[in-house]
Amino acid sequence: MKHSIRMRYTSVLVLALTAIIGCVVLFNCFYLESYVTSQKKKAVQETISLVESYVESGWGDDEEVTLMRMCATNNIGVYVYYIGDSMLPQVKYSMNYNWESLSKRFESYLWGNGIQADEIYEKTDSHVLYRVYDSRMNSTQIECVGKAGSARYIISTSMEGIKESVALTNRFLIYGGIAGAVLGSFLIYFISRRLTRPILQMSSLAEQMSELNFQVHYEGKRQDEIGALGESMNRMSERLETTISELKEANVQLAKDIERKEKIDEMRREFLSNVSHELKTPIALIQGYSEGLKDGIADDDPDSRDFYCDVIIDEAKKMNHIVKRLLNLDELESGNMTLSWEEFDVTELLRGVMQASAVLAGDHTCEVTLDSPEELMVWADEFMLEEVIQNYLSNAYHYVSDPGHIWIRAFRRDDGEVEISVRNTGNQIPEADLDQVWDKFYKVDKARTRSYGGSGIGLSIVKAIMNSHGGSCGVRNCEDGVEFWCRLKPKAEEASEVKTASD
Incomplete structure (x- = not known):
């Protein structure tokens, strides 16, 4: 098999896995930084809302803890200044933040020096959200300055490390993807063996069916x-x-x-x-x-x-x-x-045919014996059955040995059929010719047949007569000669009686 379905299945799945990992890496390269920036902006906006809410409702320990958690989670610094001699400035900040640069930019804003922004994201009557580069920190910041009542505030978060994080994430994905692809290839190969086994089995079945x-x-x-x-x-x-x-x-x-x-x-x-x-x-x-x-x-x-x-x-x-x-x-x-069906005594018919055929013995020294019950009734066409017996007896006379013996026998079988046979001493018929003696004009000994004037159609007539009666006929070699026989089926009511008796 040049192209195994298992290898194809494995290759497709491995390529699909590799393509997925590649797409994830490319997606990170192009969109991860933008996504992180948008999340930073969102965190700053949430902090703005929180600060403005606290300024309006008043500061408490719970509010301060909540704000500190948000700042710590998102790496955000908050500086709030209340206007008024009786109020001290309050600053909420992350412990890892550089407040020196943040306070200087905030003081510049408070004195009305404006905002030195690289890009302004959002500007309203109460606050301005922008991006600025901090040369001292050598980093980009997302900041928001604004006012809420008598308070002024600045919120800032650093963008430093996003690119490095993206690069690190991509490297991790690449290394992890390679390891996953290798491990996945082995897993996919073994899994594909299980999945493709029925297909391979049916392929084998189809191959055997084709044979x-x-x-x-x-x-x-x-x-x-x-x-x-x-x-x-x-x-x-x-x-x-x-x-x-x-x-x-x-x-x-x-x-x-x-x-x-x-x-x-x-x-x-x-x-x-x-x-x-x-x-x-x-x-x-x-x-x-x-x-x-x-x-x-x-x-x-x-x-x-x-x-x-x-x-x-x-x-x-x-x-x-x-x-x-x-x-x-x-x-x-x-x-x-058309057959003339009638019931008659076959023993009487045999005696008549035997007497009429005695002249056929000619110069042969031949003894003829009849073995039949005193009365044996059959259902047949008497004229046709007489011709069958004449043909059998004629053959027997012409082929009997000299001196010889001819036996004529009739009896009723156990199945109700009446069997009539004519056996003569003499030469046997070759086994190869036994089935052909019933063919028209077939002669076993053509010279001898011609000598007594036989035409070769007598046995064909016998077979046709027996077939028309629904009976059967045959020939068999005996130890000292040949025997021809025929069988007549019993009358319908006789057959029923025979079957009942046998049951």
Whole structure:
């Protein structure tokens, strides 16, 4: 930190203290002497009033003591002369005053020689207040001569030493100011450490917040502006943490959306490529055999002509089958297909599908076992569920080992869902492919799939059907093969009964 706030704070306060001391010294140099002079004049004027009052009312011991105290306090000398042979002159004076010069100036005034004044401050019918330089004393005096009744008086105070006092005072202030500035600098430095500690603490907090560390908080208990700033920083930290968390979540969601969009685009391209590939072979066969018929290759052989026609019809059926399955899949995924919900016995459905699919065994030596209760009622679209089971069983027949075994199982789980599974012995599916077998046209063994005419969209249809039912489906590798499963949710009232029973 190049410019510490503590040093700035200390420097400002030290400069302010120095400036104050300097201003006091300058003020003394220019105004202290004038101020002392005005105070001297004021003291003389008060003494005039006191003397005139005593002359008019008469002298007493108390009055004399009061006058002597005033003279001693302000270094004032008083000389009073009563006119008349029966009256003796009375002089009230300060013990440290030179009365020789004062009496001579007073006698000169009484004999009418006038006043030798350097400056007259005030002149009335009863007195004259002036400034005069006393050459004998080598000092300037503030004096007042006047009359009160039958008395004449002179009051005088010396200005000697004022300049020296001012100079001495200024020197004292300078030395004291330097000492005070040095001592004050240390005090200000240590005090500024305490005053700036919360600011430095908040600076550290702000630095950590800038590094996205929002676990730090201002923990001060101050009730002033710094405390309010700390509380504001705490609120700002919480809001920033919340906002940044929301932004991170939004960014993560955006990244997922982008990834999903890219994946959808990739799947769309792959879908078009796979559709083109699946349709290319039957179209090529239809085109080839049609051209052969047109060219009259089989005109002389009815059996060959029938064979050509059978191939064309068979390939057209395959194309029609693929297109229908794609349309069904699209309707299922888009939610446009209406399900025919009904309650039926899934065990009976499994027996029917198992018997109808026995022909798929072909030359395989395969044993099929059904494990299901005598009656197991489910709530679903029977036609759609039959297609799910047919797809599972078709896969099992085509991938079962030779000799092999296929197990079909159905049961009701503790949570009320009905689970149907088809397991076959044979090769396992690579772990990396387990989540991808549900994608359209995805084939683990493309050569083997092509050999039995699979299109690669059967499992995609299974997933779409189960999603439309609100159920779930999955696949897992077993010790000796692969097992596909699906689960159907119970009917609403059945689910309520299952939950009550479990509670």
